Amino acid sequence: MDRFLLTGATFCLLLSFCHTLLALGAGRYRPGVFNRVALFGGFVLLTLDLWQRGQAQGSCPINSLFDVLVFMSWSILLIYLLVGPAYHLSLLGAFTSPLVFLVLLFAQLGLAGPPAQGRFARDPWVEAHAALSLIAYGAFALAAVAGLMYLVQDRQLKKRQAGTLFYNLPPVTELGVANARLLWLGFGVLTVGFAAGFMSDLQVNNLKFATSVLIWIGYGLLLALRKTHRLPARRTAYASMVIFGLTLLALPTIQYLSTAK
Amino acid sequence: MNIVCAGINHRSATVDIREKFAVGPQELQRALSRIRDIDGLAGAVIVSTCNRVEYYTASVCPIRVLDGLRGYLKERSGEMDAPLYTHDSPSSVRHLFRVASGLDSMVLGETEILGQLKQAYASATACGATTRHLNKLFQHAFRVAKHVRSETQITRGSTSVGSVAVDLAGKIFGDLGGRTILILGAGEISEKTARSFVSRGAKTVIVANRTFDRAARLAEEIGGMAVHFENWPNIFESVDILICSTSAPQPIITREILGPLLKNRPDRPLFVIDLAVPRDAEAAINDLENVYLFDIDSLEKIVAESLEIRRAEVQRCEKMIDQHVSEFVGWMRNHMAFHA
Structure with missing residues (x-):
């Protein structure tokens, strides 16, 4: 029963993913109500699950790698629901659902264990640091998704192909703008999250600290190069995907190693 | 009550013939009041575009109405026999739904025709020339066009x-x-x-x-x-x-x-x-x-691909239209007694 909400959320995302695959396979995908409802349903169920586990743990439920992945999935959906409609990026949902589905599936199949205990005292700075950092990674995840969409649309234009995705993806210029804005959003939230970390008494190991700083510098550098036009939109899109991919590998690994100790 | 459609289009007549039967906006009202004098005709909508001139009528006696329409068109064109195609319901209903969906257009799936149909219907309504059955028919046709366009790729891409x-x-x-x-x-x-x-x-x-x-x-x-x-x-x-x-x-x-x-x-x-x-x-x-x-x-x-995709969608569109025709014919059957 304790995993009921999480399973329901995963199922919602699976539905959205399958719907997208089937529609694209039939060559008639149009961003629509089904995806939005499925993603919103997944978000509501994840919110309830996090609330339930937060109550049980007595802190923000990010006390294990499993928790981190679930919270990150929630933040990806949160940013999508906030940003997607604003930028008319309905199709972002079609690309977001497989990502969140796979993260949740991995969390549930690979990492599910006994519920984690709250490891740190109720220091609001620590809670803010952890929650904001994960929300920032949610924005970075969506920046990577927008980057992928940019690259798909750019490739279709360069190869002069006008397939189903071509007609349904937003203009390449708008995708480039969305990619950059999501990076700025993530970077801003991550910076505030880091500042909250410095305000707390949280002790982290050097490896985790160094990795976090490297990620922050990586995104900062990427944005600086973009801002000064030294990095074109296409390379920014690539870089946002590569840095997020590395982050996705690095942070859980470090979290896992820290927990194992 | 029967829905009768009589007309000429880009397939049945060349432009030099079509132009003889075209009804301009300024003469539409006169044309509508003239054909309403045809014996047995309860109401009519005239659709006149560069590719088609069609008369949709509601009548209890289709044969008499068709004869009357032929006579009117002969008189209009200076004694020329119009190469008319005619449809009686349910075929006339299917024809209108196909026209509204762009399946009968010269450029398959073009969307301009829907606006022209809406304009024709609005003009006929303004002249008081429509009946309950024609109102229902045209409103249903607009719904069909929307349904077909949103559920298929019949309007996909561009054709020039x-x-x-x-x-x-x-x-x-x-x-x-x-x-x-x-x-x-x-x-x-x-x-x-x-x-x-x-x-x-x-x-x-x-x-x-x-x-x-x-x-x-x-x-x-x-x-x-x-x-x-x-x-x-x-x-x-x-x-x-x-x-x-x-x-x-x-x-x-x-x-x-x-x-x-x-x-x-x-x-x-x-x-x-x-x-x-x-x-x-x-x-x-x-x-x-x-x-x-x-x-x-x-x-x-890309033009060729778009046309190919549109052609591949025709069968799906026809199936959707068939369902709508059955629905509309069912409605007509249930409202036989309340004509006009």
């Missing part, structure tokens, strides 16, 4: 080089409002393409031609400005869309020329439409960052 170019520009820039177009070579095809962009909100059109007078003439016609051909690189910084159709034997837009020009406009995409044969733009410019090159072959290929 000009509109494909505009679609592609939309997929590069989004809103075309405020975009600047440079035309190199003042030919007919580049003029048509430029007009497509202007109709979609492009802000400035600059024309450069080897003969300046010709450039000036075209610029005046489409509300743009002309520059001397050798000066086009000087205004290139502000250009978003480049349309080339010169008769130069060698490419005039090469990587070597474009590369340095692009450095002055970082992060600004450039859409190059090369309509010239031999080509004006070197294929290698497509590899440059933010440059999207489409030549005449690639544009025509």
